[in-house]
Each structure stands twice: as structure tokens, then as C-alpha cells.
Amino acid sequence: xxxxxxxxxxxxIPISAIEHFGYCPRQAALIHLDRYFADNVDTQRxxxxxxxxxxxxxxxxxxxxxxxxxxxxxxxxxGVHGIxxxxxxxxxxxxxxxxxxxxxRPGSAADLQVAAQVICLRGMFSADVxxxxxxxxxxxxxxxxxxxxxxxxxxxDVVARLRAxxxxxxLPPPVNDRxxxxxxxxxxxxxxxxxxxxxxxxxxPLGRWDD
Amino acid sequence: xxxxxxxxxxxTPGTSLHLEGDTIRIHHPERPGRHIQPLIRIDQLVVWRxxxxxxxxxxxCLADDRGITWLSRNGRFLGxxxxxxLGNPLLRLEQVRAYDDAARRLTIAKSVVAGKLQNYRQxxxxxxxxxxxxxxxxxRAIAERHAEALIAVASCGSLTELLGIEGNAARAYFEGxxxxxxxxxxxxxxxxxENPFNCVLSFCYTMLKVSVIGALEHxxxxxxxxxLHGVRPxxxxxxxxxxxxxxxxxxxxxxxxxxxxxxxxxxxxxxxPAGGVALTxxxxxVVLTEWSQARERAWRHSGLNRDVPAxxxxxxxxxxxxxxxxxxxxxxxxxIAS
Numbered sequence: 001x002x003x004x005x006x007x008x009x010x011x012x013i014p015i016s017a018i019e020h021f022g023y024c025p026r027q028a029a030l031i032h033l034d035r036y037f038a039d040n041v042d043t044q045r046x047x048x049x050x051x052x053x054x055x056x057x058x059x060x061x062x063x064x065x066x067x068x069x070x071x072x073x074x075x076x077x078x079g080v081h082g083i084x085x086x087x088x089x090x091x092x093x094x095x096x097x098x099x100x101x102x103x104x105r106p107g108s109a110a111d112l113q114v115a116a117q118v119i120c121l122r123g124m125f126s127a128d129v130x131x132x133x134x135x136x137x138x139x140x141x142x143x144x145x146x147x148x149x150x151x152x153x154x155x156x157d158v159v160a161r162l163r164a165x166x167x168x169x170x171l172p173p174p175v176n177d178r179x180x181x182x183x184x185x186x187x188x189x190x191x192x193x194x195x196x197x198x199x200x201x202x203x204x205p206l207g208r209w210d211d
Numbered sequence: 212x213x214x215x216x217x218x219x220x221x222x223t224p225g226t227s228l229h230l231e232g233d234t235i236r237i238h239h240p241e242r243p244g245r246h247i248q249p250l251i252r253i254d255q256l257v258v259w260r261x262x263x264x265x266x267x268x269x270x271x272c273l274a275d276d277r278g279i280t281w282l283s284r285n286g287r288f289l290g291x292x293x294x295x296x297l298g299n300p301l302l303r304l305e306q307v308r309a310y311d312d313a314a315r316r317l318t319i320a321k322s323v324v325a326g327k328l329q330n331y332r333q334x335x336x337x338x339x340x341x342x343x344x345x346x347x348x349x350x351r352a353i354a355e356r357h358a359e360a361l362i363a364v365a366s367c368g369s370l371t372e373l374l375g376i377e378g379n380a381a382r383a384y385f386e387g388x389x390x391x392x393x394x395x396x397x398x399x400x401x402x403x404x405e406n407p408f409n410c411v412l413s414f415c416y417t418m419l420k421v422s423v424i425g426a427l428e429h430x431x432x433x434x435x436x437x438x439l440h441g442v443r444p445x446x447x448x449x450x451x452x453x454x455x456x457x458x459x460x461x462x463x464x465x466x467x468x469x470x471x472x473x474x475x476x477x478x479x480x481x482x483x484p485a486g487g488v489a490l491t492x493x494x495x496x497v498v499l500t501e502w503s504q505a506r507e508r509a510w511r512h513s514g515l516n517r518d519v520p521a522x523x524x525x526x527x528x529x530x531x532x533x534x535x536x537x538x539x540x541x542x543x544x545x546x547i548a549s
Contacts, residue, residue, distance in 0.1 A: 033299050034533075035431070169301050171539050188530060193514050195531070197542035200325045201365035203358035206336040207549040209460075209511060 010166045012074065013159065015082025015116045021162045022109020023179060025172040029165055030185050040184035042102070049101040049137050050085065065090050073120035078159060084117050088133075094121045097133040097142070104136035104143045111145050115155045118147040218422070218506070218522075219253050220499045222492070224261030224284075230268040253277065255425055257418075260284055278425045286417050286490075288447075293428050302431050305536045306449075310436055317370055319452075319535075319543055320439035324364050324377045326456030326545025331384055332357040333548045334459045338391055338467075346390055353387045356380060373439070392470040403487025407480040408470055410488040411498055415462045416454070418502050419525075423450040423457070426525040430533050453528055456545035461521050465505045474501065513549045 014032065021028035030036045039047075056070035066089045074081035086097040096117035100110055114132035122129045131146045145151075165172055174180070174191030183189070219235065221228065229236045234247040235256075250271070255278040258264060264279060272279055273294035281289040309315040335354040339347050360380040367373050385399040388408070395408040404410040424447055427434045437448025439455070469475045479494025490498065506522035519527055528546055535543040 033301075035299060169299075170537055171534070190515055190527075190530065192516060193531070194516065195514055195540045195542070195544050197322070197544050200322060200329075200542075200544065201361050203332060203361050204329055204547065204549070206340065207333060207511070207547075209333070209337075209548045 010163050012079045012081045013163055013166060015080050015113055017162060018116055018158060019109040019113045021158065022112060024175050025165055026174050026189060027183060027185055028162060029171050030189055032166060033169065036185065036188050038184050038187060042182065043184045046101045049099055061088060073117060073124060075120040075123050078116065078119055080116050080120065080159060087121065093127050094125050094129060095133060096121060097135055099135045099137065101137040103138045104134050110134050111151065112155050112158055114145050115147045115151050217253055218255050218257055219248060220257045221262045222259040222495055227263040227265065228268055229265045230271050235268060255280065257282065257421055260289065280421045286414050288417065288420065291424060299431055302533055302537060303433055306432055306436055309536055310438065316438045320370060320373055321364055321367065322543045322545055323439045323452045323455050324373060325361060326547060327458065328357045328361045328380055329547045330456055330459035334464055350387065350390050353383050356383045392467045395470055405486055405488060407475060407488055410480055410490060411469060411475055412466050414490055414498055415466055415502060416458065419454055419457060419462055420447065420450055423453050423525045426529040430529045432529065432533060453525065453532065457524060460548050465501060469501060511549050512546060514544055
């Protein structure tokens with residue numbers, strides 16, 4: 001494939017795909033290439049946790065900080081776009097607050113996701129935005145993620161690899177490990193499918209299926 | 212986790228369906244009371260002409276990817292609404308490329324026929340196991356014809372040749388129908404079906420077709436561009452291709468059982484002056500009840516190494532088919548009962 005529609009399409013990639021890719025490259029491809037999605041308990045919990053922040057528009061937080069929910073952001077240099085759950089403006093400067101229903105693990109894909117949001121906000125508001133925030137629903141705690149050079153370099157690397165997967169247009173092989181047990185896409189991903197066409201034209205004996 | 216959901220079939224004319232909160236309210240002037248079905252348990256709606264679906268219900272179904280299919284009073288497919296176009300458009304391009312490539316087209320068509328022959332053979336061998344005497348050896352003889360056909364398919368070099376092999380095997384099967392269902396005349400008749408057996412068979416093929424078309428559209432494939440069945444206006448060829456492997460055990464076996472257990476009797480069908488046979492309203496209700504139950508039955512899927520309910524087999528096979536088209540799998544492997 002040379003300059004196909006697919007390549008132009010992925011000039012900008014959704015920020016949400018970064019976290020999917022961090023979990024499993026095939027999951028990112030299933031969601032963003034195949035447009036396949038399925039829910040399980042974890043994703044449903046996520047939807048419920050997001051109901052408030054998905055409303056969109058201005059508001060004021062409990063601590064009196066001006067906020068905006070479901071803010072669309074993008075950055076053409078990095079080539080990403082997405083929606084920030086909440087952006088707070090404590091001193092007029094934007095800080096993205098990403099809401100997660102589970103617990104926070106430092107160094108995980110959520111860090112990359114919020115870093116991408118920080119980069120977008122820096123460009124769009126011509127502001128410093130030194131950090132973003134991840135709100136972990138399970139512990140009901142905020143975690144500050146400082147977006148330094150090291151994290152930015154990691155982000156650029158992940159975005160480049162993700163873009164390559166999306167441009168290739170085919171599914172990366174399944175990981176078929178413990179990640180699959182909690183993945184809501186397992187059913188459609190079929191990580192353990194054994195495709196064996198060798199006996200297709202050999203008349204098979206009566207199987208064990210029964211009434 | 213994909214839950215096994217039900218298809219809501221509504222065939223009684225004069226019925227209207229409404230959205231009420233997260234449920235479907237089913238209303239018929241002659242049926243008192245409030246009848247509701249939770250939307251969350253329903254994966255698609257199949258309604259016959261004369262049933263009214265409210266705009267609000269339709270829009271809600273489209274928003275949730277819950278397909279709605281309309282059928283004529285005789286069960287002919289009229290149309291389907293499925294919300295925004297799903298799936299990856301690159302996949303549809305690949306679907307067309309595979310059609311244009313004679314070698315790829317033949318390879319897929321061969322897989323499709325092999326799946327059909329294998330499963331018809333499974334059905335025949337299963338019935339033969341419980342038969343005896345001449346009837347048993349006659350059924351085994353047809354199964355043997357299917358075995359020979361399979362071997363011929365493996366080395367077959369053209370679509371015409373393939374269609375010939377498939378046609379001969381199908382003829383042998385339908386000529387043997389009296390061996391499989393007592394009192395049923397041999398042969399296959401369609402448009403119109405000339406006896407109750409063929410009538411119920413056609414009706415159930417349509418039900419299967421509805422679910423396969425739904426699975427294909429949901430996956431973003433074009434149901435009208437097929438490989439074995441080619442491309443003809445108004446003919447959902449890819450759905451017909453994928454139905455081949457599913458017909459024997461999901462439809463034929465059910466219909467044979469219905470007749471052998473006398474669940475369908477003369478009162479369930481009626482003939483028209485031209486010799487065509489159609490289901491009565493009561494007959495349709497009986498078949499739909501049995502069909503709905505059969506959809507819940509789990510079948511072993513050797514490729515996935517787990518059980519898959521009949522209702523989900525079209526979805527699973529559509530996914531495997533899409534994977535082959537995109538080059539993620541070297542071949543399309545039909546589901547074969549094991």
C-alpha cells in the first residue's frame with residue numbers, strides 16, 4: 001500500500017488508542033481498525049464512572065476551580081486527537097484530569113494518555129501545563145503525572161508504533177496471556193483460535209456431537 | 212463477555228412495538244395487558260409486514276446496533292436497518308479484491324463447499340447410526356457420495372466444476388430425504404415449495420439468512436458480494452456462501468426432527484391453487500418457537516476449542532472469514548461439527 005486512504009487517515013490518531021495499545025496492540029487494532037467493541041464488568045464500571053465527565057461543557061469543581069468536561073483537543077505535531085474527561089483551570093492554566101475507574105499504576109499507559117492530553121493543551125492554550133492528573137476511582141485519589149522529557153520521548157515512541165500498526169491495516173498477533181482473561185474483547189479476538197485447514201477436504205468420521 | 216441474546220420475532224399483523232424506557236412494549240388490540248421485553252436481552256428484531264415499529268424504538272435500536280429485519284407475509288426478506296455502517300472499509304475493499312482474483316475466489320468457494328459437504332455428511336452419519344437394515348446402508352451410500360465429492364473438491368480447478376460437484380451431492384441428498392424423514396417426498400422445490408417439508412425448510416433457511424446477513428453487516432462485510440454464489444442483484448451471495456456450512460446441522464436437522472416427531476402436521480400448512488405450500492400463522496409460531504430453542508443449543512467449535520451457541524456461530528464464522536480476507540489467516544475454515 002502506498003499513499004492509500006488508510007495512511008492519510010492515521011495522520012492523527014485517537015488518544016484513547018494509546019491506552020488500548022499499551023494494554024495490547026491487538027486490542028488497539030480491534031477497536032480502532034475493526035471498530036469492534038464489547039463490554040464487560042470493567043468497561044461498564046468505566047462507563048458509569050464517566051457519565052458525569054461525558055456531559056461536556058463548563059462547570060465548577062467542589063473546590064471552586066473552573067472546569068470544562070469532555071473537551072476536544074488535538075495536536076498536529078504529535079498527530080493525536082481526543083477528548084479530555086475534565087480540564088481544570090485553577091489559575092487560568094489548563095490541567096487535564098483523566099478519570100479511571102480502577103486503581104492507578106505509575107508508569108502505565110494511562111500516564112502516556114494524560115501526557116498526550118498535556119501536549120495538546122500546551123499547544124492549544126500556549127500554556128506551560130507541567131503536569132496532568134489521573135483520578136483513580138477505586139482509591140478515590142488524584143495522582144499527578146509530570147510530563148517531562150523522558151515521558152514525552154516514551155509517548156512519541158508509542159505513538160509512532162501505534163500509527164504503524166494502524167497504517168498496516170492488519171491485526172497484530174494475539175498476546176494470549178493473562179491480559180486476555182480480563183479483556184472484554186476476548187470473545188471477538190479469539191486469541192486461542194487454532195486455524196487448521198489441513199483436514200478440510202478429508203472426509204471426517206462422525207463427531208461426538210449428540211442430541 | 213458476549214451474552215447469548217434473543218431475537219424477537221413478531222409476525223402477528225396489527226401488532227405494534229413501542230419503546231418504553233429500556234424495554235419494548237408489544238401491543239395488539241386483541242391482546243389485553245401490558246407486554247414488555249427488556250431491550251438488553253434482545254440482539255435483533257425480525258418483524259413481518261403488518262407489524263408496526265415505532266420511530267422511537269427504531270432509532271433506539273439503530274443507536275444500539277440492534278438490527279431490525281422486515282419480512283413479507285410469506286417470509287421473503289424485505290429489508291434491514293442496522294444503524295451506522297460498521298466495520299473497516301478496508302475490509303470491504305479486500306472483499307472485492309478477493310472476488311476479482313479468480314484463484315482467491317475459487318479457494319474460498321472450495322472451503323465453503325467443503326464445510327457444507329462435511330456437515331451434511333455428519334448429519335447423514337448421525338442418522339445412519341440409529342437406522343438399520345437397508346435404510347442404514349442407503350443413508351451411508353449417500354454419505355459416501357458426499358465423501359467422494361469432498362475429495363473431488365480438493366483437486367477441483369474451476370468454479371463451474373465445483374458447482375457441478377456440489378449440485379450432484381445436493382441432489383443425492385434431497386433424493387434421499389424419504390430415508391431421513393418418514394413420509395416426506397424426495398426432491399427440493401422452491402419458489403414455491405411444493406410440500407410442507409420444503410416449505411418449512413425454506414422458512415428456516417430464511418431465518419438463518421437473516422442472522423447471517425446481520426452478522427456480515429455487523430462485521431462491515433457486504434452480504435451481496437460472494438464467492439461460490441457470485442454476484443447477482445438482489446442476491447445476498449456472501450450470506451448464502453456462509454450459510455452453506457450452517458444449513459445441514461442448524462436447519463436441515465431441525466426440520467427433519469420437526470417432521471419425524473410430528474411437530475408439524477397438515478394443519479400447520481396450506482396449499483394454494485397453483486400447488487405452492489405456505490405456513491399458516493399457527494405453523495409459523497410453532498416453527499419459530501423451535502427455531503428459537505435450537506439457536507440456544509451449544510455446538511463444539513474445534514478451532515476455538517470451546518462451545519458456541521448456534522445463534523453465535525454466524526458471528527464467529529464471519530469474524531474468521533474477515534480474518535482470512537485480510538490475510539490474518541491463510542485459509543477460511545468453515546465450522547464443522549466435531
